[in-house]
Amino acid sequence: MSEFDEARQDPEDAKPDLARRRFFGTAAAAAAVATMVPGLSILPASARSPDEPVTEDQRWGMLVDVNKCADGCTACVDACHEENGVTHHGRPTTDPYWIRKVKLRDRMTGREYGMPLLCQHCEKPPCVDVCPTGASFRRADGIVLVDKHICIGCRYCMMACPYKARSFIHEVTTDQKPHAPRGKGTVESCTFCVHRVDAGGDQQPACAEACQAEGHEALVFGDLRDPESRLYRLLTEISSRQLREDLALNTGVRYHGI
């Protein structure tokens, strides 16, 4: 069936390219601040051009500034689902969500805030650990994906994900985007808009772009290993936390203001 014809993001393609250019100068300068961000390596990095292989020199991540996330705004959710052809059928319990807005209340202070919840692109992803076929995999650059050709739809990854980040495709899918194939009976989740990332340049995932367009700037996407990146600088300047940090998954998505 054509709906499963996805160009596989094979981990095999992700062999480290040893001939890659390295900016040692930047690295030395960055080393001092780098140690201040727990879980981030001090490897040097730069933007990758589309024809270069995916390597560990990059780790894509995101910072969510909860204070900037506007109440009632769902621009990120709408943009994501538009971008990736994630359609709903008016059946809330089975409709897929790649990203969703969640409202929390601090039990002690009563403070309330909303925030988007998406795949956290864990460094040690439980979904990948349990997947029997290896359909769930983590690319060298930290993006966690599902290979739609080998997912058998067992849903063990959904049982294992601590963030309920995954959805099972419960219905026949239509109107798919060529870059985001979806097939009934398989599992899907946020890809960090990997098609944009792989296109290179300054492209961000649709959610971050939409948030910015709304003027909220609550989502900052970037390379956690690139000391030049805005994301990296922000993480060294402001405090951030991981959701369920007790599980020590070293998530790629961090939250500020929780």
Next chain:
Amino acid sequence: MKTVQYTEVKGWSTGYLAILGVLGAIIVVGLGAAYYMEHQGHWVTGMSNQVVWGMPHVFAIFLIVAASGALNVASIGTVFGKPMYKPLARLSGLLALALLAGGLAVLVLDLGRPDRLIVAMTKYNFRSIFAWNIFLYTGFMVIVAVYLWFMMEARMNRYYKTAGYAAFIWRLILTTGTGSIFGFLVARPGYDAAVMAPMFIVMSFSFGLAIFMLVLMASYKWLARPLGDAVLGRLKNLLGVFVAAALYFVAVQHLTNLYAAEHHAFEAFMLLDGGIYPLLFWGGFVVVGSILPMVLVWHPAFSASRTWLGVASALVILGGLTQIYVILIGGQAYPMEMLPGHEIISSAFFDGVVAGYSPSLPEFLLGMAGVGVALIMVVIGVKVLRFLPVTLADEAVDPHATAKA
């Protein structure tokens, strides 16, 4: 002791054909249900993005757990050298194979893409306990088949003990593996307990033996072959012990959970205020599935009656299904905590609320098809090969009765 004589089921009686017909129909209906769910997509089931494993998994896990337990009777004969169990070993092995096949059939037919079974068998992620289970299951099938062959083939008879030991060890690992499917789900408060694995082993003893006893009693009644009180008396006492042991391990599981403050809310949900789940746990598993059967097998007013013994076995099976349901569905229905110290007050994706689940008819029919597959394998097995002893009358099986005679 006399040598035990085994025979196939002779002839094609109307009764035999009727059983085949009924089981065949159950299987066909279940396959139809699976096709329907597959074709429409899983939205037609009660399963959702919140409760991702539903009724089919309840049946599948129950059958797989019971499969290893059904082998127990053979193990007691071979590994622990109890002569009375030896004539029962062949049926025990056959039932173990059949139950496993039934459980796996359900598991596969509920996959989102059952057509990719070949993928599941050729691509392995060795870190996944699920992938290991695929090996454990196929290995179990092979070892039990060899064990049966060695038992039934005179030339290979001297090796059957070794095969019996292998099968015994393998079944313990297998149930540990099944229990560990839950143990690896660290994110869910209901599942990440080490005690899950031994608890599943003990539950397998009692579920498997209950099924064995029902199948044994039914087949000897229908075939009009003698089945003495000596065999049944032993089995029923054993069933009582296993049921008590399972209850004990379940109690330990809950008590250890209560040690950790982080699990208190979950335990309250499962045991007190979680609506259907505490009801099913206390009413279904504890009272109907454990206490009642123990009374029936041990109280002199009932224990001599075969009807009550049959009822006791059926209640253990019902209680077992209920217990798996509570563990599996209750564990998913309970909301996961995202941020300690915070409650989730709204979400389009049902975060922070107890997820609803009502099993749909097709799911149930698929589960029943697994039971059908298991039983039809037994019915056909005893027809084509020599699984059942001609007699299990007291003087034929009880070494003391023989000695006295």
